[in-house]
Amino acid sequence: MHHTQNKPASIFSIAVIVAALGYFVDIYDLLLFSITRIDSLVSLGLTEAQVLSEGESIIMWQMGGLLIGGIIWGIMGDKKGRLSVLFGSIILYSLANIANGFVQTADQFKIIRFIAGIGLAGELGAGITLVSELTPKNKRGIATSLVAGIGLTGAVVAFIMKQYFDWRTCYFIGGGLGLILLVLRISVFESGMFHELKKMNVQRGNFFMLFKTRERFTKYLCSILIGLPTWFVIGVLVTFSSEFGKQMGIKEKIDPGKAIMYAYAAIAIGDVLIGFISQWFKSRKKALYLFYSITIIFMVLFFTVQWNGTAANMYWICAGLGFGTGFWAIFVTMGAEQFGTNIRATAATTIPNMVRGMLTVMIIPLFKLFRGMTDYVTGGWITAIVIMAITIIAALLIKETFHKDLNYIEE
DSSP: OOOSOOOOOOTTOHHHHHHHHHHHHHHHHHHHHHHHHHHHHHHTTOOHHHHHHHHHHHHHHHHHHHHHHHHHHHHHHHHHOHHHHHHHHHHHHHHHHHHHTTOOSHHHHHHHHHHHHHHHHHHHHHHHHHHHHHSOGGGHHHHHHHHHHHHHHHHHHHHHHHHHSOHHHHHHHHHHHHHHHHHHHTTOOOOHHHHHHHHSOOOOOOGGGGGSSHHHHHHHHHHHHTTHHHHHIIIIIITTHHHHHHHTTOOSOOOHHHHHHHHHHHHHHHHHHHHHHHHHHTOHHHHHHHHHHHHHHHHHHHHHTTTTOOHHHHHHHHHHHHHHTTTHHHHHHHHHHTSOHHHHHHHHHHHHHHHHHHIIIIIHHHHHHHHHHSOHHHHHHHHHHHHHHHHHHHHHHSOOOTTOOOOOOOO
16 A cells, blocks of 8 residues: 555545444444343343343443543554554454354353443544544535444444344344455555654654643543433433333333434434534534534423323434434544544544443443432433533533644644
């Protein structure tokens, strides 16, 4: 591979396609457990109470893996180049998925989801960084939106697979898709800006640089906190929609897999739209505020109009919540845009994974605390209020990055 010219790639360039497919596999795998949780744990012989408690625990292990993986890959991305991350992460999670098809106990499940989480973590950040560096400035938001939009259909495919195949086969399919992608990946060239950086002797990819000054740490923390609602919605409200439904007196059985499919189909639409909305507003923050408002409206509906409701209602509200949290693409883009080239991959890869990890270290523990003090549903809405308050404060503090030129380094 030689790098004579690095012309800005067109939106539908090979890098965008490969990043989008990578993200597709990532989401498929990320959500496969939430979608097949009940089937898989029942088939391992767990009781209904265990399916809930062990299910929550397995998700926490998976997200913990993402947290740790995000840091590992983020540092590697800046030290060894983005492509090594794209290859390493995909091999790890493809193999973990294949192994997942053979688990016999809940504990094996936790360990393998943890390993898969580490592998998964490298995917989105590295892909998005690559794309944002290869696309011209005026098209950046739209290109990253396309990656996220195409990628999110992975949730829909995971649900369809669950209808036709045994849960074990679904994991094998995930692993197989990853290996196919690996072959496609070989055709992608390294990001141009990164080559420039290799020639200069700047500190590359020092994760601890994010904590060096108070200002930079605040910027990093805010970049994480503006994404909190996404995983509160998916990891709690939608994943455990069957439990919420039961507590709210919905008679029909709610399939969390279906709720996730509805939510993610809507997230994909939101993600594509927000790219254009942000271009139109010429602002990332205004687009965020719009989507926060939509999220809040559907959170209110979730906890007010569902009592003795129907399953169909629940699915539509989950779709609304999904659409409202379809700001993932802009949130990830903003995270990358906050920092210079030398720590951009570290920031872009760790930020989304820190948000996913927040499910393990903050969101579920808060929910457990509040529901312990009150009950399942009340705990849910108190957590919702706390999460949204933190998010909005972080959004007010963060800097607008719409017009920012990305080609600079940080000392």
